Amino acid sequence: MSIAFLIIALVTLGSAAVAMSLRNLIHSALLLIASWAGIAAFYLWAGAEFVAFAQLLVYVGAVSMVVLFAVLLTRQSRVDMAIAPDALRRIVAALLAGGATLGVLFGAVVSAPLPIAASATPVTVSVRQMGQELMGTHAAALLIVGALLTVALLGAIILASTGREDPPGVAPPAVAPPTRKTS
Amino acid sequence: MTLVQLSRVTPGVSDWFFQSLSSPFIAAAGDSRLERLPIIARDLLTSRLPEPWRWWLNSLLAILVVLFGFAILFALLTLVERKVLGRVQNRPGPNRTGLPFTKLRLFGLGQPLADGIKMLTKEDIVPRSADKLLHFLAPVALLAFSILTFAVLPFGRNLVPVELDAGILYFFAAGAGTELAVFMAGWASRNKYSLLAAMRALAQLISYELPLLLSFVPVIMMAGTLSTTGVVEAQAGWKFGFIPHWHVLTPWGFAAFVIFMVSALAESNRSPFDLPEAESELIAGHLTEYSGFKYALFFMAEYFGMCALSAMAVTLFLGGWRAPLPFLEIVPSYVWFALKLFALLFGFIWIRATFPRLRIDQLTRFAWKFLVPMALINLGTAAFWSLTCNWSGPLQLARWAIALALVAGPFVVMGRKLSRDYAPRTYRYA
Amino acid sequence: MSLSPLQLCLLFSSALFCVGLIGALARSNTILVLLGVELMLNAANINFIAFWRFGPAPSPATGVMFVVFSIAVAAAEAAVGLALVIAIYRHQKNIRLQEAVRLKG
Numbered sequence: 001m002s003i004a005f006l007i008i009a010l011v012t013l014g015s016a017a018v019a020m021s022l023r024n025l026i027h028s029a030l031l032l033i034a035s036w037a038g039i040a041a042f043y044l045w046a047g048a049e050f051v052a053f054a055q056l057l058v059y060v061g062a063v064s065m066v067v068l069f070a071v072l073l074t075r076q077s078r079v080d081m082a083i084a085p086d087a088l089r090r091i092v093a094a095l096l097a098g099g100a101t102l103g104v105l106f107g108a109v110v111s112a113p114l115p116i117a118a119s120a121t122p123v124t125v126s127v128r129q130m131g132q133e134l135m136g137t138h139a140a141a142l143l144i145v146g147a148l149l150t151v152a153l154l155g156a157i158i159l160a161s162t163g164r165e166d167p168p169g170v171a172p173p174a175v176a177p178p179t180r181k182t183s
Numbered sequence: 184m185t186l187v188q189l190s191r192v193t194p195g196v197s198d199w200f201f202q203s204l205s206s207p208f209i210a211a212a213g214d215s216r217l218e219r220l221p222i223i224a225r226d227l228l229t230s231r232l233p234e235p236w237r238w239w240l241n242s243l244l245a246i247l248v249v250l251f252g253f254a255i256l257f258a259l260l261t262l263v264e265r266k267v268l269g270r271v272q273n274r275p276g277p278n279r280t281g282l283p284f285t286k287l288r289l290f291g292l293g294q295p296l297a298d299g300i301k302m303l304t305k306e307d308i309v310p311r312s313a314d315k316l317l318h319f320l321a322p323v324a325l326l327a328f329s330i331l332t333f334a335v336l337p338f339g340r341n342l343v344p345v346e347l348d349a350g351i352l353y354f355f356a357a358g359a360g361t362e363l364a365v366f367m368a369g370w371a372s373r374n375k376y377s378l379l380a381a382m383r384a385l386a387q388l389i390s391y392e393l394p395l396l397l398s399f400v401p402v403i404m405m406a407g408t409l410s411t412t413g414v415v416e417a418q419a420g421w422k423f424g425f426i427p428h429w430h431v432l433t434p435w436g437f438a439a440f441v442i443f444m445v446s447a448l449a450e451s452n453r454s455p456f457d458l459p460e461a462e463s464e465l466i467a468g469h470l471t472e473y474s475g476f477k478y479a480l481f482f483m484a485e486y487f488g489m490c491a492l493s494a495m496a497v498t499l500f501l502g503g504w505r506a507p508l509p510f511l512e513i514v515p516s517y518v519w520f521a522l523k524l525f526a527l528l529f530g531f532i533w534i535r536a537t538f539p540r541l542r543i544d545q546l547t548r549f550a551w552k553f554l555v556p557m558a559l560i561n562l563g564t565a566a567f568w569s570l571t572c573n574w575s576g577p578l579q580l581a582r583w584a585i586a587l588a589l590v591a592g593p594f595v596v597m598g599r600k601l602s603r604d605y606a607p608r609t610y611r612y613a
Numbered sequence: 614m615s616l617s618p619l620q621l622c623l624l625f626s627s628a629l630f631c632v633g634l635i636g637a638l639a640r641s642n643t644i645l646v647l648l649g650v651e652l653m654l655n656a657a658n659i660n661f662i663a664f665w666r667f668g669p670a671p672s673p674a675t676g677v678m679f680v681v682f683s684i685a686v687a688a689a690e691a692a693v694g695l696a697l698v699i700a701i702y703r704h705q706k707n708i709r710l711q712e713a714v715r716l717k718g
Contacts, residue, residue: 005618005621005622005625009621009625009628012625012629013625013628013629013632016629016632016633016636016652017632019636019648020632020633020635020636020639020640020645020649025642025644025645026370028645028648029644029648030317030363030367032648032651032652033363035652036655039629039655039658039659042625042659042662043662043680046622046662046663046665046666047666048662048665048666048676048677048680049347049348049349050348050349050352050677050681051662051677051680051681051684053349053352053353053356054352054356054681054684055658055684056356056357056359056360057352057355057356057359058684058685058687058688059684060356060359060360060363061356061359061360061362061392062359062688063651063687063688063691064362064363065362065366065385065389066691066692066695067644067648067691067695068366069382069385069695070644070695070698070699071644072378072382073699073702074644074698074699074702074707074708087641090638090639090641091639093638094634094635094638094639095635095639097634097635097638098631098632098634098635098638099631101630101631101634102627102628102631105627105630105631106624106627109620109623109624109627110616110620110624114617114619114620114623114668125673125674125677126348127348127349127352127408127409127410128407128408129673129674130674130677130678130681133674133678134678134681137678138678138682141682145682145685145686148685148686148689149685149688149689151689152689152690152692152693153692155693155696156692156693156695156696157696159693159696159697159699159700160696160699160700162703
């Protein structure tokens with residue numbers, strides 16, 4: 001195990017954990033983006049180049065923007081931010097549940113007889129190979145994902161649209177309204 | 184530069200750099216001494232060193248050469264831009280500042296230096312309520328992301344800093360980080376005008392990211408690779424001995440090149456798409472609360488982004504470092520690359536001097552209703568082009584005619600539709 | 614006790630999963646809950662890559678393929694989820710999950 005893995009893991013976990021505990025939504029969103037970038041670094045470390053860049057492009061480039069826009073569009077007043085009385089109980093419950101899950105998962109991972117790769121040489125997948133797989137074995141999945149993304153796009157637009165219909169074909173006035181200085 | 188022959192960050196193979204060194208740069212048989220000059224110069228410096236050190240020093244040299252090369256290019260570009268703008272507007276441009284401590288003026292060559300000193304010595308003002316950390320991080324992140332994109336550009340034959348299998352994807356993944364920096368700048372300033380301007384800038388960047396990414400998909404389709412060197416390889420050779428196989432010289436390639444350059448203009452916030460920081464109308468958009476060296480960093484990142492996108496356009500469409508004619512191959516490849524890059528950068532400056540600024544609604548409408556559909560149709564044109572690659576004789580003419588029609592038809596139809604809403608302005612009181 | 618690389622990767626991913634889980638359970642802000650779910654998805658992706666890289670793979674590209682599709686689905690999920698958040702905000706003027714108790718607007 002290399003130092004690089006430990007650093008990547010610590011940065012990713014740390015920024016994710018801090019992001020989940022911060023009050024300031026923008027800060028936590030930015031830290032989460034750092035955590036996603038850390039995951040991309042993990043993919044790069046593991047030799048999955050294409051996936052790493054895809055993760056960067058999708059998460060750091062696109063999802064981050066959607067998240068930040070959503071945060072800004074739903075700005076709350078300060079009063080809303082006040083902690084509700086049941087929040088502490090919920091946090092304790094969440095920590096207990098999360099800790100229990102963590103314990104179970106750690107126990108399972110450490111004790112399970114995991115298969116170890118027979119060959120020491122790492123497998124690498126070239127982009128060409130991936131493209132052929134995508135168009136060959138996984139062509140159906142590719143089509144379905146395309147349909148899913150289209151549906152998601154339309155659904156998101158319908159959900160977020162205000163329902164207020166602009167009259168069709170209205171373009172901003174071609175001629176700027178005359179502004180005359182009253183003198 | 185090739186110096187870093189580590190092609191892939193593959194873990195476990197801890198001796199990758201020894202492997203890469205056991206096969207040092209092998210010059211192609213026809214390479215002239217001039218062509219290999221960067222490699223020879225590097226070997227002169229580092230060949231005496233033991234193995235791991237040599238690899239580290241080679242990488243460091245590559246990074247330094249790229250960084251300093253583009254930093255000097257940035258300094259010169261600021262001067263050239265002002266000179267060209269002056270020339271277009273029939274005035275001399277900066278011509279007073281010469282070499283320090285001498286009487287030499289050299290057409291204002293000292294201007295970048297003077298500007299740099301001015302920027303460095305200005306007071307760095309941070310608003311009291313600003314988010315100090317993010318306010319500081321925004322320009323740094325922006326510059327870092329735009330420098331990262333230089334890593335995969337092939338500057339010449341065998342001169343690519345990092346040879347990546349998914350190089351083009353890397354380029355645009357690293358470029359995606361700039362949006363984040365713009366947001367950070369706008370939000371950390373705690374100024375509603377900055378924030379609004381940042382949101383406008385983001386809307387613009389996101390809108391134009393789409394045609395930018397879609398426009399080069401045909402190139403990847405044709406070249407069959409995502410690596411930058413592979414794309415340059417695919418454009419080798421000449422038809423009839425004098426027409427280079429550059430992508431821009433095909434119908435789909437020309438359309439894609441134009442879409443790419445227009446989107447690149449918008450992505451690098453250049454006029455006529457410089458709404459986010461329209462200096463004559465808004466204050467400076469999301470840069471309002473920045474001053475001194477941080478402002479200079481934003482400025483630098485903008486120019487770096489412009490250079491990187493132009494270099495990418497050269498690689499994708501203009502044959503990369505390849506010479507336009509066979510007998511011109513005696514000129515080294517990096518010179519060709521630089522010449523093409525300068526030509527595109529000059530185009531950027533020329534456009535800035537010529538076109539008026541767009542309005543925000545015109546801007547987004549242009550992206551969504553014109554560029555994106557054009558890029559999608561262009562994908563179909565490229566598919567047609569690759570399906571008919573073995574047509575010959577009169578069929579070849581038909582192939583060209585159909586492809587040209589596929590490009591020109593939608594252009595005319597959509598252009599008409601787009602411009603119908605915008606009748607020529609009539610000025611009643613002017 | 615020495616851990617194999619695969620086990621370390623799995624520990625990393627399960628820790629990330631639990632961070633996401635705790636965030637999704639503890640926070641009342643809808644956006645943060647969504648981001649917690651995103652983190653859990655990412656943790657699952659890390660598992661795929663870890664098994665692809667360190668486990669005996671039946672076909673060399675399966676793990677990578679799965680992650681590519683998973684990223685696409687996660688992107689769709691994020692887009693729809695955040696559109697939902699905005700719709701909720703428009704209804705009740707805040708995005709606290711506790712107050713989103715009505716099925717009718």
